[in-house]
Structures are given as C-alpha cells and as structure tokens.
Amino acid sequence: MEDAPEPKDDELVARTKEGDASAFDELVRRYSPRVYGLIYNMTSNHEETNDVMQDVFLKAFRSIKGFRGDSSFYTWIHTIAMNMTINFLKKRNRRRGMSLDDVDSHIENDPDFIEATATSDPRREANLSELQKRLNEAMQKLSHDHRAVVTMFDIQGMPHAEIAKILGISEGTVRSRLFYAHRQLQNYLEEFRAP
Amino acid sequence: MNEPSEIQKLIRLKRYEQPPEGYFDDFLLEFQRRQRAEMLRRPLWQIAWDRVNLWLDGFRVPAIAYASILVAAIGVGGLIVSSQNGASSPAIASASTENQTPAATVAAPVTVNGPVVNVSTLPPSYILEKRPVSYEAPFSF
Numbered sequence: 001m002e003d004a005p006e007p008k009d010d011e012l013v014a015r016t017k018e019g020d021a022s023a024f025d026e027l028v029r030r031y032s033p034r035v036y037g038l039i040y041n042m043t044s045n046h047e048e049t050n051d052v053m054q055d056v057f058l059k060a061f062r063s064i065k066g067f068r069g070d071s072s073f074y075t076w077i078h079t080i081a082m083n084m085t086i087n088f089l090k091k092r093n094r095r096r097g098m099s100l101d102d103v104d105s106h107i108e109n110d111p112d113f114i115e116a117t118a119t120s121d122p123r124r125e126a127n128l129s130e131l132q133k134r135l136n137e138a139m140q141k142l143s144h145d146h147r148a149v150v151t152m153f154d155i156q157g158m159p160h161a162e163i164a165k166i167l168g169i170s171e172g173t174v175r176s177r178l179f180y181a182h183r184q185l186q187n188y189l190e191e192f193r194a195p
Numbered sequence: 196m197n198e199p200s201e202i203q204k205l206i207r208l209k210r211y212e213q214p215p216e217g218y219f220d221d222f223l224l225e226f227q228r229r230q231r232a233e234m235l236r237r238p239l240w241q242i243a244w245d246r247v248n249l250w251l252d253g254f255r256v257p258a259i260a261y262a263s264i265l266v267a268a269i270g271v272g273g274l275i276v277s278s279q280n281g282a283s284s285p286a287i288a289s290a291s292t293e294n295q296t297p298a299a300t301v302a303a304p305v306t307v308n309g310p311v312v313n314v315s316t317l318p319p320s321y322i323l324e325k326r327p328v329s330y331e332a333p334f335s336f
Contacts, residue, residue: 156210
C-alpha cells in the first residue's frame with residue numbers, strides 16, 4: 001500500500017491559519033533541521049541556537065495569519081530566522097564580548113566529518129579538532145552580514161537569488177559579500193589550505 | 196559554474212556539525228509545550244476578535260467590503276454626532292429666529308422656575324402652544 005503524499009507547505013499553512021496546530025507541527029518538523037543549521041552557523045553555540053530557534057517558530061506561528069504567500073514558506077521562515085538571529089547576536093555582543101570558548105567543539109567525533117576528511121591531506125586528519133576550532137573562529141570574525149551569506153551559500157547550499165530574497169538585498173550584493181568574506185576567511189585559515 | 200575554492204571546501208565541512216540524535220524530536224515537544232501554554236494565556240479580547248474574524252470569514256466577503264462598511268459606519272456616526280451638536284448650538288438657534296414673524300419673537304421675558312432666561316436665545320414659541328390655565332383639579336372623579 002502506498003503512503004499518502006506529503007501535504008504541501010501551502011496546504012499546511014492554510015490549515016494552521018484555520019487553527020490546526022498539528023499542521024504547524026509538521027512545518028516545524030520539516031524545517032527545523034535547516035533553520036537549526038542557519039542559526040547554529042551564525043551563533044556557533046548549540047544552547048543559544050536552541051533558544052533562538054524556539055523563538056523563531058513561536059514568532060512564525062503567531063504571525064502566520066499575516067503570511068500572504070508572496071514568497072514560499074521556506075523563504076519566509078528563513079527570513080524570520082535570520083532577522084532574529086542577527087538581533088540576538090547584536091544583543092549578545094552588547095552584553096559581552098563573544099568568547100570563543102562558547103563555540104561548540106564536538107565535530108571531531110562525527111563519523112560523517114571523519115569520513116569526509118579522511119581522504120584529505122594527512123596534516124588535516126591529524127588535526128581535526130584544531131580545524132573545527134579554526135573554522136568556527138574564522139566564521140565568528142566575520143561581520144553578521146558576511147557570515148550570513150557564507151552560511152547560506154557555502155554551508156547550506158542556497159542559490160544567490162534565494163539568499164537575496166531572504167536578506168532583502170540584490171544578488172550582486174550577495175556575490176560581493178561572498179567574495180569579500182571568502183577573502184577574509186582565506187587569511188584566517190591560511191595554514192589549512194592545500195599546499 | 197566556478198569550481199569551489201579550497202576555502203569553500205573547508206567551510207562546507209561545517210555541514211557535518213549536527214545536533215545530537217533525537218534533538219529535533221525533543222525540540223518539537225518543547226515547542227508544542229510553549230506554543231500551547233502561550234495559546235492558553237491569550238487575553239479574552241484577542242480570542243473574541245479571532246472568533247469574530249472566523250465568523251466573518253464564513254461569509255466569503257472580500258476584505259474591501261469590510262473596509263467600506265467600516266467607513267460608512269464612521270460616516271453615519273459622525274453625522275449623528277454633528278447633528279446633535281448642531282441642535283444645541285446658539286448660532287444656529289439665533290439664525291433660525293430671523294425668519295420668524297415678529298409676533299413670535301417679541302415676547303416678554305419668561306421666568307421658568309428660577310433664573311431669568313433671555314428669550315431671544317430660545318427658539319420661538321407661540322402663546323397658543325402654552326397650556327391653558329385651569330383652576331380645576333387635574334383629576335376629578
């Protein structure tokens with residue numbers, strides 16, 4: 001027996017607007033992994049990511065009646081997530097200087113990560129933990145705007161047009177921010193580049 | 196399409212940074228708890244407003260119709276208020292006396308249970324309109 005096709009986002013949004021909270025649960029289930037990736041790579045802290053993501057989905061639920069469907073739900077939820085994350089980071093920076101001790105460091109135990117790096121340069125294999133630390137440090141040194149485009153383009157694999165919509169900027173600006181961010185990251189990660 | 200640079204390849208390794216297993220299930224449970232708690236805490240007026248909106252949605256009337264009804268209601272309300280104010284305005288009252296016959300306006304000052312009222316500021320009234328004086332008791336059986 002075939003499974004019923006998964007309901008489309010539009011249908012789930014319409015049902016949520018009619019008061020069906022379980023429809024929104026499905027949207028949370030569908031988008032929380034991507035939204036997590038977006039926030040985590042901006043904050044580099046799991047606990048903070050969890051708190052911000054709770055607020056993001058609560059805000060989306062409260063505002064869903066105002067969602068007219070001009071963009072996809074995917075774009076809409078990513079826009080909310082990005083705006084709330086940047087606001088959170090601004091507040092956090094005001095509260096205290098970001099300590100890099102706050103950055104999570106457990107990727108070295110991730111089997112996918114080990115496999116992905118096993119065929120790389122031997123120097124990198126010996127230094128997975130250091131590499132992850134450097135990556136996070138380098139990301140945190142970027143401005144919020146530059147970190148956002150790197151997160152969405154390089155890590156999440158979004159196209160330029162989608163990033164432009166989410167950030168409310170032109171595609172040209174996305175490209176120039178990426179170019180500048182890559183140049184900065186190159187400087188920070190110089191020693192990990194291939195010889 | 197350009198080949199990804201070394202730096203991009205390195206940054207892409209961050210894709211493998213994932214939360215612990217079962218995290219997203221726990222996240223959903225926590226979200227549901229907060230969402231339901233928030234729904235229960237909503238003020239009464241907000242619940243009533245939602246009910247009204249839901250009821251209106253049943254009519255399938257375009258939003259512009261609601262706006263028109265609202266504008267019309269405000270207009271009618273404004274007219275009622277302005278007409279009430281206009282009736283008690285001295286300027287309008289004195290203007291209306293200009294078209295009356297002299298007999299109607301020339302009348303002796305009237306004392307009405309207390310302070311003297313200047314008749315010229317009152318709307319005209321005819322003697323005939325007054326109740327005839329009677330010495331009989333109002334009720335006789």
